[in-house]
Amino acid sequence: MTATPPAGPIIALDVMSGESGVAEAVAAADIAAERYPRLSFLLFGQEAAIAPELARHPRLAGRARIINSDDVVSMRDKPSQVLRRASTTSMGMAIDAVKQGEAHAAVSAGNTGALMAIALFALRTMKGIDRPALAAILPTLKSESVMLDLGANTECDATNLVQFAVMGAAFARTVLGLERPRLGLLNIGEEELKGTEELRTAATILKSAQLPMDFVGFVEGDKIGTGDVDVVVTDGFSGNIALKTAEGTSRLVTGLLGNAFRASIWGKLGYFIARSALQSLRNHLDPNAHNGAVFLGLNGLVVKSHGSANARGLANAIGVAHDLVRDDVGRRISADLAGIRMGPTIGDSTTEPNAA
């Protein structure tokens, strides 16, 4: 730990809050360190548990520093409880490192509500953004797409939705590497008159916005998985329902598929012969492959990993953090907000866009 760390992005990694344990979390840092040679880490958690794991990964020598924290946020802790303990938990300390400028992004596999509450309280929303949103990467028939908000805001107005669109498009440009992502607003029909007043107002604003994206209008839930749009924007209630429904349906179909293969000797034999071909399906649907949801719109980057992600999955979430730091996604969002003209009915002084 005496070597000078590389001058690249510094990740504040919450080692303790996930469900997969310290060994997997440190192994994730090692995988990410191999992928990104300039990356270094601050590892937050119980030093006595982390140190022996760290010693197993020589690549991390000089690139990872442990910062001891004995307190851990559990999956059952309420956001109000964890806010009081923010300064003593691995999660709270990792986010504080971003606030203090000691790290460029925080990554945690912990309790989403707690992470959201601590991040919002410590980092506050960016100028021009009223509410942060949780964005994630989903598999599609063609490749991947981005959806937001996935549950940070139960109810949203048109201004929120427009801001989510700006943030989601910037996220897709960074993480999916698209120049002009195609963006749709989730609705219960594609016609202009469908849905709520908030959705119709947001669509009107987005239609006239000057942004590096193509607004395709309203999309229905069955378009989330087709790959016809790159960004799906919705309120946190519908977004969470859609995300969980997609996860549940994916498990339903693969579960029925497993039953079908097991039901007869021909099914078992067919599965045995096709098993390596079927591996590509499993890889494409593996949550670890698309890991790394992001709280967008804060003064600092916070990436949420699946609670049960393995080392490779958590390394993918660290990769998302790396890309967002590299592309300075916060600056992109600020610049893009200047391309939006809010109507007088919904804009007020606090929601006026301002170029960075």
Add this chain to the structure above:
Amino acid sequence: MTATPPAGPIIALDVMSGESGVAEAVAAADIAAERYPRLSFLLFGQEAAIAPELARHPRLAGRARIINSDDVVSMRDKPSQVLRRASTTSMGMAIDAVKQGEAHAAVSAGNTGALMAIALFALRTMKGIDRPALAAILPTLKSESVMLDLGANTECDATNLVQFAVMGAAFARTVLGLERPRLGLLNIGEEELKGTEELRTAATILKSAQLPMDFVGFVEGDKIGTGDVDVVVTDGFSGNIALKTAEGTSRLVTGLLGNAFRASIWGKLGYFIARSALQSLRNHLDPNAHNGAVFLGLNGLVVKSHGSANARGLANAIGVAHDLVRDDVGRRISADLAGIRMGPTIGDSTTEPNAA
């Protein structure tokens, strides 16, 4: 057509509005007539097109009467346009037959918005129900479940949600044959504090309600497909998003599966060997197998078939109508409303329950 029709339920079948054509619709009536020997039909549509098809099905002789209607509601017609033409379209005339007591239920594969508008205008809501809801049967890992509302009401209050619960439970008892269906409210978390005020109020009312069902509390979107609950209650916006997302994800996974089988010779061979085992998966996910959404809460039964359902699918929708007539689901709903105690904050004189 001189024979006396059987004294069982009479179905008003809109033969023209679906996408699969007159031949499939008449064949559907024939399949249903075989399954339910006491069933008879009024067939609404162009007599010149229907008569030759009807002649192909001797089983329907004396059990199906054509009522000519030259006008057809198209999939692109707006609800406001079709209301004016209700008395001349096959869809409007089929619903009017229910209103006039000439048929026990109407079945149509046409435009959902138009069907909803005509049905609501002609039949009005039941006493004790503020708004009708669209309910459908979905496949689960174990068997089938019911979800409502699927898009009839974009925004719902607690009273609406409670009424949907009463109607959904009655529907599940009839169509799924369950004595005490397990019922959940769709939300973004299972904890009591999650979600909107409307959801929390509805949960409080349902917890104390005396109803032939088990209220399990809040469920998340991933529970829709597991079969852990039999009825999922939600507002029409979230319900439509969830339904479409489930359909899209099902297509995504089966599409990826097809790609995996086609990607290599081993995949193709494995598929060939397992193909009859895989048929059970296809059957379980086939929309025709779960066809027949219902507008619940009206003074009359209206069943909506998938627009592209084949004869077997449309026959299943007719079967749903048959079961609802047989079990007199409207009376069940009226009786169950008496078991609900609305809080003073949300109940008013028009929403007071009244036993039938």
